[in-house]
Every structure is written in structure tokens, then in C-alpha cells.
Amino acid sequence: MRRRGVISCTRNPFQLDWTNLTAADSLMKASHTTQTPQEAELARLLVETLNLEVTAETIDPEMPLYDEGLGLDSIDMLEISLVVSQRFGVKLRADDEHNVRIFSSLRSLNAYIQSHREP
Amino acid sequence: MTPKLLAQEWVARRERGSLPAIKLGVWIALRLNRRAARLFLYPICFFFLASSPAAVRGSRAYLARVLGRKPRLADIFSHFLTFASCLLDRVFLLNEQLGHFDIRVHGEEIVRAIEQRGGGCILMGAHFGSFEVARAVGRNQADLPISLLMYEENARKIRAALAAINPRLAAEVIGLGRLDSLIAVAERLRQGHFIGVLADRNINGRDMVSYPFLGAPAKFPQGPFRVAMLLQCPVVMMTGVYRGGNTYDVFFETLAEAPEARPKDGEAWLEGIMGRYVARLEQHCREAPLNWFNFYDFWA
Numbered sequence: 210m211r212r213r214g215v216i217s218c219t220r221n222p223f224q225l226d227w228t229n230l231t232a233a234d235s236l237m238k239a240s241h242t243t244q245t246p247q248e249a250e251l252a253r254l255l256v257e258t259l260n261l262e263v264t265a266e267t268i269d270p271e272m273p274l275y276d277e278g279l280g281l282d283s284i285d286m287l288e289i290s291l292v293v294s295q296r297f298g299v300k301l302r303a304d305d306e307h308n309v310r311i312f313s314s315l316r317s318l319n320a321y322i323q324s325h326r327e328p
Numbered sequence: 329m330t331p332k333l334l335a336q337e338w339v340a341r342r343e344r345g346s347l348p349a350i351k352l353g354v355w356i357a358l359r360l361n362r363r364a365a366r367l368f369l370y371p372i373c374f375f376f377l378a379s380s381p382a383a384v385r386g387s388r389a390y391l392a393r394v395l396g397r398k399p400r401l402a403d404i405f406s407h408f409l410t411f412a413s414c415l416l417d418r419v420f421l422l423n424e425q426l427g428h429f430d431i432r433v434h435g436e437e438i439v440r441a442i443e444q445r446g447g448g449c450i451l452m453g454a455h456f457g458s459f460e461v462a463r464a465v466g467r468n469q470a471d472l473p474i475s476l477l478m479y480e481e482n483a484r485k486i487r488a489a490l491a492a493i494n495p496r497l498a499a500e501v502i503g504l505g506r507l508d509s510l511i512a513v514a515e516r517l518r519q520g521h522f523i524g525v526l527a528d529r530n531i532n533g534r535d536m537v538s539y540p541f542l543g544a545p546a547k548f549p550q551g552p553f554r555v556a557m558l559l560q561c562p563v564v565m566m567t568g569v570y571r572g573g574n575t576y577d578v579f580f581e582t583l584a585e586a587p588e589a590r591p592k593d594g595e596a597w598l599e600g601i602m603g604r605y606v607a608r609l610e611q612h613c614r615e616a617p618l619n620w621f622n623f624y625d626f627w628a
Contacts, residue, residue: 275507282534284551287510287558303512312507 242269248319255315258292259285270316278314286312293318297326350489357419358493362428362574365416373408377401383408383623390626393542394617410618414458414570421464422493428574433465435580439522442562443472448517449562452552452583454528454609457619461568461576463524475516476524477552480505510555517561524566527552527605528622539606542613546627548606553598562586563601565608569616581608 244252244266252265259281272278275286289312290301299322305311311321357365376383387407391399420428442449451466451474453459466472478486483503490498502512502523513523530536530549538545556563563583568576584601591597613620 283504283507283510284554284558286507287514287555290508290511290514291558301508301511303508303515305508308506308508308511 242271244268244270244315245319247323248315251319251322252315254292254296255289258288268315270319271314273314274312274318289318293322297322299325350485351492354419354489354492357416358423362416362420366413369409369412369416373405373412376408377405380623386623386625390542390620390622391617393544393627394613394620407618407620410570410572411621411623414460414619414621417458417570418460419493421458421460422490422497424464424468424494426464426468429461430573430575431461431465431578432576433578433580438564438580438582439466439472442522442564443520446520447561447586448473448519448521448523449564449586450517450552450556450559451522451524451564451566452527452605453524453566455526455621456528456567456609456612457570457616457621458568458576459524459526459566461570462566462578462580465568465578466522466566472522473516473520474522474524475500475502475513477502477504477509477513478526479503513555514559517559525552525555528609537602539602541606541610541627544627548602550598550602553601553605556584556601557587557591557594557597560587560590565605567608567612569612569619571616579612583608 248270249265252268252270255261256263256265256268261279263279268279274281274289276282281289293299293301301308301311301321311317356368384404387404388399391403391407395403417429439449451462453462463474463476466474478501480503483501483505487498487501490501502509502516504510506512517523528548530551535550535554536547537550538547540546541548553563562585565579565581565583567579567581569579570576583604584597587597
């Protein structure tokens with residue numbers, strides 16, 4: 210089983226400090242970091258699907274998902290696209306030029322799902 | 329050595345030679361015939377033998393394991409020459425000059441059956457022999473739509489080099505540098521593409537698993553196999569073995585049929601398929617030792 214922490218430093222050791230700073234920074238904007246109920250549901254789905262070591266409630270909805278931040282890689286992105294399509298009927302496509310924005314945070318992913326899911 | 333350092337080591341040395349040098353090599357190769365171009369390989373290999381102690385060490389460490397004796401300098405030279413021959417032949421293969429070669433294909437019925445079913449498959453290769461000859465067989469004889477998945481930096485170089493050799497093939501390269509790279513793989517699989525991956529190396533050292541390999545544990549990346557599991561597609565090992573002269577043997581071997589559903593015990597499924605992959609790779613190494621093209625300490 211693959212387990213991961215919130216902070217990963219796969220690239221360089223300085224990234225750790227940088228990530229911490231970002232996390233501290235966003236803590237100060239407390240009003241933006243509270244998960245909405247939909248975001249909380251999506252966070253639980255991601256933690257369960259990807260076997261993440263973090264608890265779903267602690268994921269900052271505005272923290273980057275890919276690479277720095279939550280530290281997910283392209284395999285995780287594939288898993289997310291599969292589970293999102295299965296659970297919500299929303300297809301995430303590789304030729305979508307907005308993918309970087311869609312996957313930029315829990316918040317933006319949730320917003321994309323909500324605006325594209327089948328009624 | 330930590331996985332990270334190891335990864336850095338091979339990223340740093342992996343492709344010796346810059347793009348202009350590659351382009352020049354391609355230009356010369358395509359203007360000479362294969363026989364004349366091959367004469368250049370001898371001085372080039374002598375040069376690398378004299379100037380690349382790290383590659384010599386890597387070759388020596390591998391050859392000692394696979395041959396079970398202390399390798400001679402002549403063995404290491406032959407090892408380099410085999411590598412250089414495959415690299416040169418890659419130019420002709422990419423240029424679709426298959427007439428130079430005597431290629432024997434084994435297990436073609438496996439890919440034929442997958443093609444008829446549709447839905448594609450993952451072709452697992454290694455830095456062993458010529459993946460290119462196997463791909464050329466698939467593309468030109470069997471007319472399979474094949475895409476290659478590779479690390480972004482390699483992908484960029486290869487796309488640029490392909491522009492000089494065969495621009496039509498550049499679209500067949502999928503770089504791993506994007507967050508949606510594997511979503512693209514999933515889409516191509518659905519269209520019935522065959523996706524080639526070299527599954528013996530990993531750039532970031534993550535998800536590496538140890539398997540016994542030629543008598544000692546070596547680390548292999550789980551990533552490519554995990555992708556195959558997620559996408560529930562058949563997995564075929566594809567190996568092009570160089571026999572010297574102009575002769576190649578291409579082997580297609582089934583590593584796993586497409587699972588009906590996501591395997592309940594994913595880790596067990598991964599262990600099974602990776603075990604088979606490593607065992608087959610070891611078998612190929614024993615049978616054609618000089619085709620191994622990882623010139624660094626693979627067991628570090």
C-alpha cells in the first residue's frame with residue numbers, strides 16, 4: 210500500500226521550506242481554507258482512492274494537488290480522473306487546455322465536477 | 329545510494345551527446361549506407377572505453393554478474409559496440425529502412441489477437457536490445473498504432489531528433505512531464521493504441537520495489553505496472569534482441585491478460601506481474617548478455 214504525507218520533496222530539499230511557507234500563508238486566510246460539504250466529500254474520496262496518509266479534513270481546499278502541495282503525481286491524476294468519471298460521470302480529458310487549472314486544487318476540481326456532473 | 333541520488337546520476341549521464349551531435353550523427357548515417365556507417369562505431373566505442381570510466385564500471389559490474397566471471401576489456405568493448413550498433417540501427421529503423429535487417433518475430437499472434445479485440449495494450453520493454461526494432465515490426469509489418477511513453481526531457485530530445493529522421497513519428501511520443509500525461513495514455517488505449525514503456529527505470533525514485541535480479545536484489549519501478557492495473561489492459565513484454573550483423577529477434581510475451589475488474593488485491597497483482605517481468609528480463613539477459621543497456625550500477 211502506498212502512503213504519503215502532505216509534504217513531499219521529490220525535486221529538491223528547498224521545496225520543503227517553500228511548501229511550509231505556502232501552507233502557513235494560506236492558514237492565515239482562514240476564511241478560504243474551510244472545506245465546503247461538497248469539497249469535504251471529494252477530499253474523502255481522494256484520500257480513500259489514493260491511500261493518502263493525510264486525513265481528508267486537513268486538506269486545504271486551495272492547496273495545489275499536483276507535485277508540490279499535496280505531492281500527487283501523474284498516476285494519481287489518472288486515478289482521480291477514473292474515480293471522478295465513475296462517481297460523478299464527469300470525463301476529464303487530456304486535451305483540455307484547462308487541466309492545469311482544473312487540477313490546481315481541491316476547490317477548482319470540485320467546481321469543475323459540480324458544473325459538469327449529470328443532473 | 330538513495331533513490332534520489334541514483335535518479336540524478338542517470339538523468340545526468342543518460343544521454344551523452346547533445347542534440348546537434350545527434351543530428352549530425354543522423355545526417356551522416358543516412359548519407360552513408362549502413363555498412364559504411366558501422367565502421368564509425370569502432371573508434372567511437374574506443375573513445376567511450378577510454379573516456380567514460382563510469383560507463384565502463386557499470387558495464388563491468390553487470391557483465392561480472394551475468395557472465396559469472398571477471399569480464400575482460402574485450403567483453404566491455406563488445407558490450408559498448410552492441411549498444412552503439414543498436415543506436416545506429418535505430419536511425420535506419422525510424423527512417424523505415426527495414427530492408428537492411430533480418431528480423432525474426434516470435435509471438436506475433438499475441439499482438440494480433442489484441443489488435444482484433446481492440447482496446448490496445450501496454451507493451452513493456454526495458455533498456456535491453458532494441459525497442460525500436462520491435463516497434464518498427466509492430467508499425468510496419470503489423471500496422472499497429474504504437475505510442476511511446478517516456479520522460480519529458482527524453483521526449484523533447486527524441487521529438488527534435490525525429491523531426492530530422494521521420495517527422496510523422498513525433499506524434500507517437502507521449503511525454504510524462506504533464507499532470508494529464510497518463511490521462512492521454514488512457515484515451516489512446518481506448519482508441520486501441522499500443523503503448524510502449526521502458527519499465528526498468530524510474531526518474532524520481534518513487535515506488536521502487538526490490539526483486540532478485542541476476543543474483544542480487546535490484547529495484548524496479550511499480551509505476552508502469554500500476555498504470556496497467558488502473559486501466560485494466562493486457563500487458564505484453566516486447567523485446568528486440570540484437571544478434572550481431574544485421575539480425576534481430578523480436579519477442580512478444582504475455583505478462584498479464586486484461587483483468588475483468590480492478591484486482592481486489594492490487595498489491596498481489598502488481599507483485600505477480602512485476603515478478604514475471606523481472607524473471608523474463610533476467611532470462612533475456614542470460615541468453616543475450618550484451619543487449620543490456622543500463623550503463624550504471626543497476627543494483628545500487
